[in-house]
Amino acid sequence: MFSIGELSRRTKVKVPTIRYYETVGLLTAPERTEGNQRRYDQAGLERLSFIKHARDLGFSIEAISSLIELQDHPDRSCQxxxxxxxxxxxxxxxxxxxxxxxxxxxxxxxxxxxxxxxxxxxxxxxxxxxxxxxxxxx
Amino acid sequence: MFSIGELSRRTKVKVPTIRYYETVGLLTAPERTEGNQRRYDQAGLERLSFIKHARDLGFSIEAISSLIELQDHPDRSCQxxxxxxxxxxxxxxxxxxxxxxxxxxxxxxxxxxxxxxxxxxxxxxxxxxxxxxxxxxx
DNA sequence: CATAGTATCTCTAGCGACTAGAGGTTCAAG
DNA sequence: CTTGAACCTCTAGTCGCTAGAGATACTATG
Missing domain, CATH: 1.20.5 (Single alpha-helices involved in coiled-coils or other helix-helix interfaces)
Structure with a gap:
């Protein structure tokens, strides 16, 4: 479990951008500490890495949303x-x-x-x- | 003297965009009719054509402003x-x-x-x- | 255990370059 | 003189963040 700052360092995605991705639904809201701070796990790290990579390749937020949905529903075709x-x-x-x-x-x-x-x-x-x-x- | 719609047709720049260019200072405010409608002349058409062409080439509004300033002040170098x-x-x-x-x-x-x-x-x-x-x- | 300093929180506003819509007025054709 | 298209201003929305304010939480040291 690590903080948003740590996640930012590891993925090279800026902190406000991570929060932004959460508000637009690209990232699911993570757990919080008693004091209301975000705590991420490995799954969160992987998902953000995926998003970062896709953004670097120029995919829109909307396209990335679709791709994530496909990840989350392995019953759909890869097509x-x-x-x-x-x-x-x-x-x-x-x-x-x-x-x-x-x-x-x-x-x-x-x-x-x-x-x-x-x-x-x-x-x-x-x-x-x-x-x-x-x-x-x- | 022609209307904003006519100017739009001739330059292929949309009407709201023309008004937008005026608000940001790229186009000088033209004459108006009694009823407050914009009326453009040849000079206005030429300036908008210049802007359109520069935008099509990817110049930013700011860069175009600089270029227009250079047009308006022929005493400065072409450099x-x-x-x-x-x-x-x-x-x-x-x-x-x-x-x-x-x-x-x-x-x-x-x-x-x-x-x-x-x-x-x-x-x-x-x-x-x-x-x-x-x-x-x- | 107190304190200092950094990191985090939410919220709002701004960027560029438009675009869309509401609600109202003016123009030109018939 | 009426109709309907074109025009007016104003505000808000688009995309993908980025910046800042003001408040709270965490962490390292004395």
Whole structure:
């Protein structure tokens, strides 16, 4: 049995964030001491580690809730969990695609202007003002 | 002179968002009709187009404010604008890098489990529970 | 056993960048 | 002149936390 601070140290999740996860139902309320302080056990540690890992991978709180529900109900198929992970993968890929386009465009914009001259001639500002100068969609 | 709805249609920025930009100082308050409705001119359209384009490229409201200030004060050097664009480029690149690592990991996780079996054996859930299974940092 | 200092508690408010809704007014077409 | 769409302001909600206030509890040392 350990305190919220200890749990925070072990999982690298900040204390207020742990309490936040409890309020939104991601973590079940743990036992309390006489003095009303939270005391966690191994199960609590494992669940928070799971959440942390999933958050690091960009899963939403909602998606994580679904995954936890699947953990807690082993009678349901694994397909649902795979679906969630696959959806997350598509999401990540879509973001990458969009960012790569932005990267190209920003590179062009940032390099077009060598930093000399006054803003009225600045390529950065001109490019932002006029979408037609862009080389691709975004 | 045209209404906020017309401006919205032309720029593809939603009406409440336009009003929001005004409250946070990105757009200067336009003229009003007798009946208190906003009326925009060409200058307003151009400024909003600039903002829209910059937002699409991921610039923050704050960064856009700085860029607009540079537009309005042509006596300042273009270097500042280039710096902002370059910072945005670094930001985008950092995000891409992180997402690519996530993509790899998610691909591994999502493919590890073929969807058969119950959650207690599910590779998705096992991978999320145990960070040690991961192939790289994230 | 007293005290000091850290950790914890709850509660509320704030962040960015909008979005949604209520309840009321104005505009433009017929 | 009436209808209905578009507009107005205001407040509150979204997501995933983060920060702060003010009060209480735990723990280590004298």
């Amino acid at each position: 649902a969990a795979t679906d969630i992970a696959t959806a997350q993968l598509s999401d990540v890929r879509a973001k990458i695609k969009k960012l790569r386009a932005l990267e190209k465009e920003l590179l062009r914009i940032a390099n077009g202007c060598d930093g000399d001259g006054v803003p009225e001639d600045c390529y950065v500002l001109a490019s932002l003002a006029n979408h037609d100068l862009c080389q691709q969609e975004h | 500042a604008a280039t710096d902002i664009a370059t910072a945005q480029l670094s930001d985008v690149r950092a995000k891409i890098k992180k997402l690519r690592a996530l993509e790899k990991e998610l691909l591994r996780i999502a493919n590890g489990c073929d969807g058969d079996g119950v959650p207690e054996d599910c590779y998705v859930l096992a991978s999320l529970a145990n960070h040690d299974l991961c192939q790289q940092e994230h």
